[in-house]
Amino acid sequence: MAAGGKEEVLAAVQLADGGWVAGSRAAVFLPDGDKLRRVGWEAIERAAWDADASVLRVFETTAFGTPLNVTELAVEDPGRFGQLLRERVDASVLVQRHVPLVGKKGVRIVGRRNPAERDAAVTWNFVLDKGLEPDRPGLIEAAEGALRAVREEFGI
Secondary structure, three states, X not given: OOOOXXXXXXXXXXXXXXXXXXXXXXXXEEEEOOEEEEEEHHHEEEEEEEOOOOEEEEEEOOOOOOOOEEEEEEOOOOHHHHHHHHHHHHHHEEEEEEEEEEOOEEEEEEEEOOOOOOXXXXXXXXXXXXXXXXXXXXXXXXXHHHHHHHHHHHOO
């Protein structure tokens, strides 16, 4: 692709096993067996650097009620790749709102879009605060109602 394209590598880091991970304007490329798997930035929930273990953990969004998919990257120092990861994940967030449902506890609603494509579809997810269980009567319906209200408020 031409310089400046959506898939041009902006940062990469070598893994302890000799493999590589990389990021472009549109996606991060994570190890998947002996090849790389393309994951759009809007599908990355967050990342966390564990300096003691020299592991960068990348958490992907998943369907509500399922655990986040975690990819552990053993690297000496994430360097510029870690900075790119943070910048692109932050840039993918369009809307983030906490809505109380039970006292102060509630749901965090997040709308994301791939930051490399201004007309890309918005994906939505919500995460219940610790201490709130999805099997609590009426809680999921309340969370879905909060999601509808936030989408309506922002016209998305």
